[in-house]
Structure formats: structure tokens, C-alpha cells
Amino acid sequence: MASASSSSRAVMLWLLPLATLTAIDANTHAQREARLKLSQQELKNGSAVYWRGGTSGGFQVLLLDEDRGRLLIGGKDHIYMLRSDSVDLPLSTVSWTADPSAVRHCLTIGKSFHDDCANFVRLLQSLNDTHIYACGTGAFRPQCAILSIQNKEALSLLPHTITSGLGKCPYSPKEPFTARLNDGEVYAGTSVDFMGTHAAIFRTSVGAPGRHLRTEAYDRNWLNVPEFVASVAIADTHNSDDDKIYFFFREAAVEAQQWDKRIYSRVARVCKNDVGGRRSLINRWTTFLKARLVCSVPGPSGVHTHFNRLEDVFVLKTKERQNPVLYGLFTTSSALFGGSAVCAFSMASIRAAFNGPYAHRDGPDHRWFEYKGRIPYPRPGACPSKTYDALHESTRDFPDEVVSFMRQHQLMWEAVLPVGGRPMFTRVNASHLLTSLVVDRPDIGDGTTVVLFLGTDDGKVLKVVTSETEEIVLEELHVFQSGAAIRSMKISSKKVRR
Template sequence: MGANAAIFRTTVQGSSQHYIRTEAYDQNWLNEPEFVGSFSIPDTHSPDDDKVYFFFKERAVEAGQWDRRVYSRVARVCKNDVGGKRSLINRWTTFLKARLVCSVPGPSGVDTQFDELEDIFVLETKDPQNPTIYGVFSTSSSIFHGSAVCVYSMASIRAAFNGPFAHKEGPDYRWVEYKGRIPYPRPGTCPSETYDALHKSTKDFPDEVVSFMRQHQLMWEPVLPLGGRPILTQVTAPYMLKRVVVDRVDAEDGPYDVLHLGTDDGKVVKAVSVVKDNGDTEEIILEELTVFQSPSPILSMELSTKRQQLYVSSELGVAQLGLQRCELYGSDCAECCLARDPYCSWDGQTCSRYFPTSKR
């Protein structure tokens, strides 16, 4: 909508149309956002608690009026949010957002921040309420260029939304942790029987809950990645990482998450992060494929585990890639094993695709 960014929903009931959106022209809600992805993720066993999560980057209001720093965000709304009755009419009453941090801890507490979210991938697990979230980030630093991949759990995202709120106060309007009384039901929870059987709809929320939500969209605690740091960083590479899809692969020694990363110059990088005995992680780049003949940014990637194919697009077209090329890893057992590709194993004669079966 031009300069007026919004998270917007329309529903049609009979002949009437109902819409709900974020507040217009209010930088505390959204401040020049660039949206990256949105996903429906269930919160509890009750569908009334279902939320939609939005991943984006925006100018950080908490960095100060004159600071044009960009932060990455995860925000959420309840699916059954219908707006308020007297206040926040046709506005979300459950919209909250938190900072998504991807940084490398540095000496004397100075972290190297990868602030700009480029892509997000939600890896489904056996538990639909707890997928694993993979994000590709780049730096907005003028000192160096680089990319990183960070992994987040839904537990840490929910913990940020269940934690303290950020609040602007004092003579210089600084952002601080809100220490006052939090109204009931807790702002940001959905109207459902899970937490509160009294309120059947967001229109039933008490006035103090709705007025609190007008002023408090931002959470105080950021969401930190698993392990406290990226699982993969690229700071000397001639390319920037732009897209990610992840395939959970069963290998002989258990499951691995294989990253397929699209670059800004038309390559696909296949990588895996392995936890070593001392608890550190090791990055292994398995392959670097030039997919398109002239360097053109990878725009989107789709994974078909059923067909064992990766579909990759750029402005030049669409390409189909097999997930593995085990035969390229040489013709003896040592070369096959030293490649450390979770897709591949030595079958006695050749390096070939590994399938977990009872037969060795």
C-alpha cells in the first residue's frame, strides 16, 4: 500500500466483508518493514489458540529516532482475532513482535550482528506445535559483508512473547522493560478456553487489555538462536546467501539437517552442521553448484522429498536438481566416507544413496 505497510486480513461472511489490520502510520506497530514469510503454527491442542507468525525486517524504533538501524523480527497474531469493541476497532488486538537475533559472540561482549533477515524456512517435525525455524541473515555493516544461518526453537520464540514487554517512558522516552501490572487475560493470548473461558471473542476483552495492546507491541527480550550463535557463517565468500530450504535426512548414525542455500550469484550451496564431541559445531560445505549460466540471484527454492528433487528459480528460469550426487565422491570406500554427505554411503561396490532399512 505504498508507504502504508500493513498486516491485513479480509473475511467475507455472506454479503458483508470484514477487514482487520495493523494500525496505519504508527511506526511502533510497523516501521518500513520488508516481509520475508508468514506461517500458521498451532500453539496448543485447541485450534482457538492457533496463531500466524510473520517474519520480517524493519527499522528499529528502539534504536533511537535518528538511528536507521535495521532489526529482524518475528511477530504474531491470533487467527480468531476480530478486533476490539470500543478501541482498536478493525485493528489487531493480539499483535506482538520480538527481535530475532543472529550474532557471533565477540571479544569483550561486542557481538558481530547479522541483522537483516533474507529468508526463513520452517522445518516440520513430528510435533506440529514445535517446528524448527531456520533463518538466513546478512549484515548491514559497512565494515564487512557476510551471511549467516541461525536456527530457532518455537520454545524460545514463545518464551519471548511470554516474557516482559518493552515500554517507552521517562523524559527522554527511552525504551525500558515494562515493570508495571500486566492486565488479565495476558495481552497477546487468544480468546479460548485454554487460558480463559470468560472471553469468547477479542471484542469481549476488558478495556484495559485493549488499551495496553495499543501501547505495547514490542517485547523486551529478544529471541536468541539455538546454541547462542549461527550454525553457519560466510564472511569471506564472494557471494551472499539469500534463500534456504532444509531437508532432514536419516543417515547411518542418525538424522542430519542438510541445508540447501541459494546465493545472490546463482549458486546452490549444500552444507551440514555437525556437533563435535566437545559440543562445538563444525560447518561442512558438501557442494557448491552453479545453477544458472550467468550470475543471477536465486529467487526461490522448493524441496520435494518425495521426488528427491530441489526446484530453484531465478529471473533466468527454473532448474531441477537431484538432492544427491553420490557417484561424484569417487570410486572407493574412503573417498565416499570422507565426503561426509548424509545422503550417501558405501554399499560395498559404489558410493550410493543411503536408505535406512533393517538390512545392512
């Protein structure tokens, strides 16, 4: 499933069977042209079904529920529910507009009536089999509500559930953000003001909007002008007290020199059972840590070509729920060349970075070093859990020295390197940049082959097969005639494996 940007006003569902793999030279990773190219008209006449959502458009978010055969689409002032196997007509449509007073205020601060001053739905998450949690920008006054699904086909908004969306949804429809609903709590990386100049990672409750936890405000060592990409809940051990929420984003690097505007990609994590500190870090995370994600091509003399801007993340589940494989799509901000790359990361390497040394800023020139001093107990950033610590049942029980250490040491010293030490797929100096990513692993027995579906900024989808020794561009599909960038995709694993 792919969606265009808000200007395209089109949603498309298609079936992409796995092609037969053909052996190629195992020693080459040279960039190749696609073996099969399909134009937008050929695709439309063949396997693709298109649905256009009237005049509202503004599609922002997709929620695919394969078990119940439904697809929800959040747009401008509307939420649509369709059958996942036939998207030609919506089963049900809900109108959810912004409050008129919010629209008037939005216009007075200089925003556009068509592009900003409406309720752009940015978050759709399942609460249970019959209820959906939704959040929208509300004409720069974020709001959230619960949707009810009756008789599997009737979608309705419950007006009495409408609450403030602060800390759950951004003010702007254009602002990058991420949110994840888990056990009745919303974990979100989003802005905290309508100007979009400050952002934080929040945890708020669906049932109790006043309760929240967040990163420290106005401290760039925690977050430094972040642009959020994705978030996911991952179990750490078989003990649920160790469960964590991971956030992926890019930000201005605090490690760089004062005038260096370098951008780094990050993975951060917080413990689900974090409740803040008792005397310090009250209503603040006491377990927030972040590390750098590196996706680079090794070069001569130790010089690396870095793809520094994280654009998308896909989590591929494995038989062990604690150890999914994380795939990141990166681009480069280099002025010398343009390109995109896909890197795979193991949870083992991510956990190793968070279990490794902390970064420390000290000295007369305030440079960053590896921290080699005494580390307090329990280890800062660890969850209160009997797995590692039987003495502390809550983060409010942590010793003051642990909380004090966490106020100054959010950054890990060692970066997270990709599987194999290099990208699994690159696209350099092409006519397009890659913008979105979904991944499937075919059942062919070798355990290393994966299929990448890569959206581009000119409305195409590339289907790429990669393994430890091969990369083959099988198909290039021209999805959108207008050439709008593909910003979001969902994959139907059930249909792919038919």
C-alpha cells in the first residue's frame, strides 16, 4: 500500500508477487536498471486498483488491519475506511473538522486556509477490535478522539471522546513526527509549540490526558532540533518490565563543533515503566538514552561516504520477538553528490551501543569524550526490573546519583553500525531519491534474501531483491502520473505470499 503526498490526492493498493530469482555475479554490487518497467497507465490497467478520495485529499496516515480486512486512511477533515482487498470505494467515511475558533486563530497567525487551517489526521492506531484512536492537527490546535467500528463496516466518531492532542500530534500537517499507541499510552515525538521550534518525546495516557512524561525542555543535549521518523515497541527480555519504546530521528549533532551544522541519525529508547524521578527529573524521562545510527560506504584510507539523513524505518519481525531486524532508509545531505542507501541493523548491535560507554562533555573547550569515570548502580538507562536489579521497583526509587548522572549523560559514545558494515543497497546520482521503505523476507530457505520495496520522490516504487552477495532491481513501477513523492507505504504480507 502506498500513499502520495497531500498534493497527489491518490491512494493505491497493488499485489506484487515475488519474482523468480536469477543468479548474477556474486562479486558485483553495480547499480543496474530495472529488469521490468511499468508505466502508470500499464500498472493501472493491470494489477493496481486506484481510489481517489474526492476533494478533501491531504492523505497523511494509513492503518492496515489485515486480520479484519480493513484499511483506514486519515486525510484532511476526513477519515475513510475501506476493504483492504478492494479499495475502489470506501465502506464508511467520517467527517472530522477543526473547531471554527481554531480555524479563525490559524488564519490570524498567517497560515493558509487550504494547506494548514484544517484538521489533518496524522495518527490512527487500533485500541481494540472495534475502536480506533485518532489524532489530527485541528487547524494548529491538535485534537484526539476515539472512533467506533460497528458491524465491521460502519465508522463513527465519538464526540464525547474529543480531547486535546498536545504531546500526541503536531500542530502542522507538514511537520515530521512519530507516535505509537502501546498499552493505552501514546508515545510520541512531536513539537511542543505552534511555531514548531521545540520538540520533545512524550508519553501521555489515552484515558488521563493530564498525566505525561517528556524529555527535558530547552536542553539541546537531550534533543537538538529533531526530525522524527519512526517509533516502535520492542521487548528486551522475557520480563515485560524490561520492555522499551525505540524512537528514530535525525538531529543537529551536539558532538560537532560550534559552527558545524552536521546532521546525525539517531536511535533513542525509553523504558515503558519509567515514571520519572522523585526529587529530580520529575515528569521527565529517567531512562532516556540515544545513540548514533551509521549508514556509510567504507572507502580508501578509512574515508567513509556517510548517508546521514534517516528518512524511513521498517521493522521486520523474526521468530524471536526480542530480535527483529531494523531497516533504515538514508539519504545524504552532501553538496558533492546525491544518493540514497538502505542499511540493516540488528538489535544485538543496538543493545551493545546502549550497554557500552557513555559520551561525556568536559574540559575547557567542552569537547566530547568517552566517559571513563565510575558508573552508578543501577546502570543509568536500565529499567527498574528484577532481571538486573532486585532493589528498585520504580524509577522514583533510583538513587539521586543515578538520576543526576542521567541528567548529563543521554548520549552513548559508540555508534550503531549496520549489518555487514555497509549498506545493503545504494542509489547514487540517480534521477530520484528514495523516500520510503517496506521489506519482505521470502520463504526460500537461505535466510539472507530480502525484498525491498522503495518509494521515490518522483512517484515510483522499486522492487529490489538483495542477499549477502546480490542486489537485483526487479521492477520499477510508475505509481503516480503526477510524480508526487511516495511518503508512506504498507505491505500486505498475506497477499505477497499468495
